[in-house]
Amino acid sequence: MTTISIVSTTNTEFAQHLAIFYRSILVNDPRNDFAFYIFNDHLTAEAQVHLKRLELDHINCRSIKFLTVDEQLFQKAVTDERIIKAAYYRIYTAELLPELDRILYLDCDMICTGSLEALWNTSLKGNIIAAVEDAGYVPRLAEMNITSQHGFYFNSGVMLIDLKRWREEHITAKVMAFINQHPEQLKYHDQDALNAVLADKWYYLHPKYNMQSRLIRREQEHPLPPLEIIAEEARQAPILIHYSGRSKPWLEFGVRPHPLRHEYWKYAQIARTN
Template identity: 45%
Template sequence: MKNINVLLAADENYADQLQITIKTTLENLNKKTRVNFIVLSNNLSNSTKLALKKLAHGLHTVEYLDLDPSVFAFCPTNSHINKTAYYRILAPQLLAKRNIDRILYLDVDLLVRHDLTELYDAELNHNIVGAVIDTGQAFALNRLGVDPVVAANNIYFNSGILVIDIKKWNENHITEKTLNYIKHQSHLIIFHDQDALNAVLAGHVQMLHPKWNLQNSIVFRKHRPINEAYDQLINEAIKSPAIVHFTTHEKPWKTLSEHPYLDEYHEELNELEINRGVVNVISAANSAFVEALATSYISILENDSENQYNFYLLPDHLDQRDMLILGSVISRYDNASIKIVKVDEKLLENAVESDRILKSAYYRILAPELLPNINRAIYLDCDIIANTNLHDLWQTSLEGNVLAAVEDAGFHDRLEHMGITHDNSKYFNSGMMLIDLVSWRSQAVTQRVLDYINHNPEKLRFHDQDALNAILYDKWLHLHPKWNAQSNIVLDALVPPRTELLKLYAETRENPKLIHFCGHVKPWHAESKHPYTNVYLKYNKKLREPVRT
C-alpha cells in the first residue's frame, strides 16, 4: 500500500463540506493507496468526528491537530475567510516533528473527481510547493512588494490546494516569514493568507495543471488566459476537472446558482443528509391547529422508532399552553427533538389571505432561509397523518429538482389560469413537499416566490400553493399520490383528468402513506365521513394518554 498525507482545516461550521471533501477523495482513490487525513480544527463536534471515522471505514485514518486561534489574533478576516484559513501556515512546522516529508493541503469547499495519488506524487522540481494559477491575480506579485525580477518571472497561485515539501518549507522558515509578512505588510494584503503565501513563496512554486484546482474564475472564464499554452490547459481542466474548487463567497450550499458541477455537489449534500439517519420535518401552525400538529407528530414517531426526527416549527402566535402540548409529545420519544423558528411577518405583508388560508400558510416559503444549516427537509401541513415509516420518502432521489410533491387532486388547470404555459402542466399540492433546501436557496426561490405574490395577487386563488407552482412548475419531481393522499382521492370524489391516475388513485385509497385531510371538514369534526378518520382519532387518543415516566 502507498501512504499519502492529506491536510485539511475546518471548524464545525464547515463540517458538511469537510465530510464531502473526504468522501469524494476516497470514492476516487486508487485502491492501493491509503490516506492519513490530518484535520486542523478547534471545535469539531463528536458527531462530526464519528461521521469522519465512518467515512474512513478502517482502512484510512483521520487524526486531529487542535490549534490555538489566538496565534492568529493579528490576522485579518471577513465574512468569507475566518481564522481557520490561516491554519495551513502553521501545519508544516508542526508536522516536521512527525517525520512527514510531504503533505497535500486541501480546502474543504471542494468536489474531488480524480485519484489524488497522482497529485500527491507531482514533481516539484526542487520547489517548496506545487499549486495552480489564480487567473484573476496571475500578475499580482508586484502588488505584494515582491522583488521585480522575481515577480516578472513568476505567477500568482491559488492556495486552496497545495502540494507541500515539508522539509524545504521548514528549512526556508516559511511559517515564520508568512506570519511576519501578515503582521508587517497588512496594508498590501487583499486576499489574506493567500497573498502572504504568494509573497513569501514567490520563485519557489511549481505550477500544476489547472485541472487540479478548477476555480470558479476558470470555469466561467472571467479572465483571459495568460498565454496560448495556458488557454489549452484551461480548456482541458474545464472539460475534465480532477478537483472542482468552489472559490469566492458564492458557495453551492449558499447562493451559487449556476455552475456545471453544482448538481453534482448538491447530490453529495443530499446524500450526506440522508445518511445521517436524521429526518427533518418542517411545519407551521397557529393555536387552532396545535392539537392536529401534535397528533401528526405522534403518528410519525409511532411509525418509526429507529430514525431521529428533528421537528422544526414555525409558530403563528402560539401561547404557552400550545407549546406545552407540543413539548409534552416530543418528550415521550427518545428519537425526537423540536426547535421553534421565529418568523418575521413583515416579509409577508402583501400576502393574500382568506378565511381558510391564513398568513401562516406562507411560512413554508420562508423556511429554507430560516434554517440555513439543514440541507433537506419534509414540509408537512398540520392536517396530515403518517400511516407508515417516512424514511422511504426521505431517501427519495430528487433527480436534480428543487422538491418532490404530489399532483393536486382537483385543480389540474391552475397553471393555465395563471397564464403559465409549459409542456408539463401538472400542478402540485404544497401540503407535503420533500425539499432540497440547498437548491432552493441557491436558486433564490424564497425571494422569487415572494416577488410573485407581491406582483400578482389577483392570480392567487390558492395563495402560497399557486405562487410556489408559478415559480417551480418545471422544478418538481412527481411522486405517487400515496405520499399525499388528499381527501378528493380517498373519498373518490373526482374523475381523474388522465386515465393513468385511475390505478394510482386506487392504490392510494387502499394504502395511503400520508393521509392529508385537506378541505373544510377535518377528522376532528363530528360531520367527518373520511374513511381514515379513525386513524386520526387513534393517534389523537394517544395525545391524551398520561406521559410515561
C-alpha cells in the same frame, strides 16, 4: 439510523392536532430520529409545552424547535377564513435553517400511517422539490398563463425540499415577488405562487404520500388513466392522510364525515394515554 427533518406551521388552535400528527410519525417509524421545526404563529406557552412534550414521550423525537418569521413580509399576501397569513411562512424555510440541505414540509392537518424513510430518501432527480399532484386536477398553470412542459399542478401540503438548490436558485425571492406582483392570481394562495415558480422543477411523488380528501372520496378520476391506477394504489395503502378541505376529523358537525377519520382518533387516543 437517519435523522429526518420536518417543518410545519401551526397556531394555538391547531397545535394539539399537529402534536397528534407528529406522534403518529414517531410511533410508525421507531428506526429513525426526527427533528421537528415549527413556524410559530402566536403559539401560547401552553401550546408550546404541549408540543415539546413529544421530546419526553418518544425517544426518537430528537428535538422540537420553533421558528419565527416577520409578519410584515406578507402584507400583500392574499388570505381568507381558512388560509391565514401564517400559511406563507414556510416560504422562508431555507433562510431560517441554513444548516440543513433537505427538509420535509408537512401541513398540520395530517396523520401518518407508516414509515417516512422511503419518502425522505427519494431522489429528486435534479428537481428542487418533490410533491404530489393536487387531487382537484385543476389547470391552474394555464389559468395563470404559466408555461409548463407537463402542466401538472402540485398540492403544497407535502413537499420534500432540496434546500441547497432552493437557495442557489433564489426561490424564496422569486415566490415572494410573484405573491407581491400578482395578488390577483392567488386563487389558491401561496400554493399558486409556489407552482408558478416551480413549474417543471418538481418531482412527481406517489399520491400515497399526500392522500387528499378529494382523492380518498373518489370525487373525480384522473384525466390520464395510468395515473388513476396509481391513485387507486394510494387509496389502498396511504402513508400520509391529508384532511384537506373543510372536513376535519375533529370538526365534523355540519360537514360530511371523513372516511379516514378513525386514523386520527386512533393516534389521539394514544396521546391521551401518555
